Amino acid sequence: MTDFMSRQQGHLMLGGRVDLNVLAARHGTPLELAYLPQITRQVHGMMGWAAQAARATAYAGTFLYAYATKANFAADVVRTALEAGAHYETSAAADVKIAHHLWKQGILKADRYLICNGSKEPHYTDAILRLRRAGHAAVISVLDDLDEFAALRTCPLPMQFGVREREAGNRDGAHLGNDRFGLTAGEMADVVAGLAGTPHTLVMYHAMIGSQVEDADHFLTTLRASIRNYCELRQRVPTLRFFNYGGGTPTSGYRLDFEFDYTGFLTLLMEEMRALCLEYSVPMPDLVGEFGRYTVANHSVYLFDVGQVKRGAEGQPDWYLINGSLMVSIPDSVLVPDQKFVTLPLDGWDRPLRAVRLGSRRTCDSDDVYPRPGKAPLMLPDSGVGTVIAICGVGAYQQMISGRGGAHHCLSPEPRRIIFEEKDGQLVQRVEAAQTQAELMRLIGYQSPMRQPAPTVPMHPSLWPTPVPARRIKALRLRQRPQVIQAGIPT
Numbered sequence: 338m339t340d341f342m343s344r345q346q347g348h349l350m351l352g353g354r355v356d357l358n359v360l361a362a363r364h365g366t367p368l369e370l371a372y373l374p375q376i377t378r379q380v381h382g383m384m385g386w387a388a389q390a391a392r393a394t395a396y397a398g399t400f401l402y403a404y405a406t407k408a409n410f411a412a413d414v415v416r417t418a419l420e421a422g423a424h425y426e427t428s429a430a431a432d433v434k435i436a437h438h439l440w441k442q443g444i445l446k447a448d449r450y451l452i453c454n455g456s457k458e459p460h461y462t463d464a465i466l467r468l469r470r471a472g473h474a475a476v477i478s479v480l481d482d483l484d485e486f487a488a489l490r491t492c493p494l495p496m497q498f499g500v501r502e503r504e505a506g507n508r509d510g511a512h513l514g515n516d517r518f519g520l521t522a523g524e525m526a527d528v529v530a531g532l533a534g535t536p537h538t539l540v541m542y543h544a545m546i547g548s549q550v551e552d553a554d555h556f557l558t559t560l561r562a563s564i565r566n567y568c569e570l571r572q573r574v575p576t577l578r579f580f581n582y583g584g585g586t587p588t589s590g591y592r593l594d595f596e597f598d599y600t601g602f603l604t605l606l607m608e609e610m611r612a613l614c615l616e617y618s619v620p621m622p623d624l625v626g627e628f629g630r631y632t633v634a635n636h637s638v639y640l641f642d643v644g645q646v647k648r649g650a651e652g653q654p655d656w657y658l659i660n661g662s663l664m665v666s667i668p669d670s671v672l673v674p675d676q677k678f679v680t681l682p683l684d685g686w687d688r689p690l691r692a693v694r695l696g697s698r699r700t701c702d703s704d705d706v707y708p709r710p711g712k713a714p715l716m717l718p719d720s721g722v723g724t725v726i727a728i729c730g731v732g733a734y735q736q737m738i739s740g741r742g743g744a745h746h747c748l749s750p751e752p753r754r755i756i757f758e759e760k761d762g763q764l765v766q767r768v769e770a771a772q773t774q775a776e777l778m779r780l781i782g783y784q785s786p787m788r789q790p791a792p793t794v795p796m797h798p799s800l801w802p803t804p805v806p807a808r809r810i811k812a813l814r815l816r817q818r819p820q821v822i823q824a825g826i827p828t
C-alpha cells in the first residue's frame with residue numbers, strides 16, 4: 338500500500354514484518370507500535386538516492402544527512418538515526434545537552450556534525466560552548482540573530498558558524514511564522530566582518546523554505562534564489578563549504594497515494610547547484626538536508642478500538658467513538674490546517690463503507706474529533722463497535738507536541754508502547770507499560786496514598802521576624818536547596 342504499510346493475507350503489516358492484527362488481538366488497544374528499522378530504511382534510502390543523483394550529475398560535493406531531532410527526541414529514535422549514519426540537527430539547549438551526553442557515550446561519533454539551529458537564548462549558547470570546550474569540534478552554530486553571534490564568538494577555541502537566510506522561508510509567503518528565522522543579507526555581512534581576526538570560520542549557508550514540500554518544482558524554484566545568494570557569499574568567503582536546504586523533504590506517512598521522486602529532486606538540485614556554481618565560478622558545496630518528518634513520521638502507528646457508535650447530527654456522518662484521544666495522539670490534526678493522517682481498519686475490508694468521524698471517549702472536548710468539522714469524513718467499514726483502526730504516520734512531532742510522558746488532556750493515559758528493533762539481524766521487541774493512574778497523579782502533584790506528605794519548606798530566614806544565628810541559616814539553606822533530577826543528562 339505504501340513504503341511502510343502493506344496488507345498480507347488480510348492482515349495489516351508495518352514494515353512488512355509487524356502484524357498489527359496479531360498485536361491488537363494479543364495486547365488489546367489502545368496500543369502504540371514503533372518500528373525502528375523503518376528509520377534506518379529512511380536514512381539509508383535517502384543516502385542511496387543522493388549517491389545516485391551525485392553520480393548522474395557528476396556532483397563534486399558530498400551529501401550530508403542530518404536528523405532533525407525536534408521531530409522525535411526519543412532515545413531509541415535518535416540512537417537509530419545516528420547508527421544509520423545521520424548527523425544531528427538541534428533546535429534547543431536541551432537538545433545540545435542530549436547530544437553532549439550521546440557524544441560522551443560514544444553514540445554520537447566525533448565526525449558527526451552537530452548543526453545548531455533556532456533562536457539561541459543564553460542557556461542554548463552556553464550548552465554549545467560547553468560541548469565545544471569539552472572537545473567536540475564538529476559543531477556548527479547556525480546564526481539566527483546577531484546577539485547569539487556576540488555570545489558564541491567569545492569562545493577561545495575555533496568555532497564553525499553558519500548563517501540562516503531569512504528570505505528563504507518567506508519567498509512563497511505560505512507561512513508567516515517563517516519570517517522570524519534567520520538573518521538579512523546586511524546582518525550576514527556583519528557576521529562576516531565580525532569573524533575577521535577571530536579563530537572562527539563561516540562554513541554553512543542555511544536556506545529552509547518550509548515543511549512537507551511535495552512539489553519538487555516549487556521546492557527548487559523557491560531555493561534557486563538562495564543558491565545564488567550562497568554563490569555570491571562564497572565569492573567573498575572562501576571558508577563557506579556547505580549549502581544546507583534544511584527540512585521540507587516530504588514523508589510518505591500522510592497519504593496513501595503519496596508520490597515523490599527523491600532521486601529526481603536531488604538530481605535537479607545538484608544540476609542547479611552545479612550550473613550556478615559554474616556561473617559564479619565557485620566550487621560546488623557539500624549539500625546538507627535536515628530530515629525531520631521524512632526520518633520518523635512513518636515508523637509508528639496507533640491502534641484504537643471503536644467502543645461506541647453514535648448517530649451524527651442531521652446531515653452529518655455518524656460518530657465512531659474510540660478508546661483514545663485524537664487531540665493527544667495526533668495534535669497536528671487540531672493545530673495544522675489540512676493535516677491528514679492515514680486511518681485504516683484492521684479488518685472488514687470487504688464490508689460496505691460508512692462515512693464516519695472519530696471522536697474521543699477519553700476526553701470530553703468537542704474539538705477532540707477527526708477529521709475536523711468541515712473536512713471530508715473517513716470512509717471506514719460499517720462494522721461499528723469492535724472495529725479496530727490504525728492511525729499511521731504518527732512518528733514525527735505528535736508526541737513531542739503532546740508532551741510524551743506527561744499528563745494529558747482529561748488525563749488521557751498514554752497507551753502501552755511496543756518498540757521493535759533490529760538486533761544482530763533479528764527483530765526484537767520491548768514492551769513499555771501504559772501510563773497508570775498513580776503515575777498521572779504523581780505527575781500533577783498528588784501524593785501517593787502510601788506516603789506521608791512532604792514537609793513544608795520554612796519561609797526564607799531573611800523574612801523571619803527575629804534574628805536567626807548564622808549557623809542555623811546555613812543549615813537551613815542546605816536543606817532548602819532544590820532537587821534537580823536530570824536523568825543522567827549532564828547539566
Ligand SMILES: Cc1ncc(COP(=O)(O)O)c(C=O)c1O
Binds near residue numbers: 408629
Ligand atoms: C531548521 C529546521 N530544520 C529542519 C526541520 C525539519 O523539518 P521537516 O520535519 O520538514 O523535515 C525543521 C522543522 O521545523 C527546522 O526548523
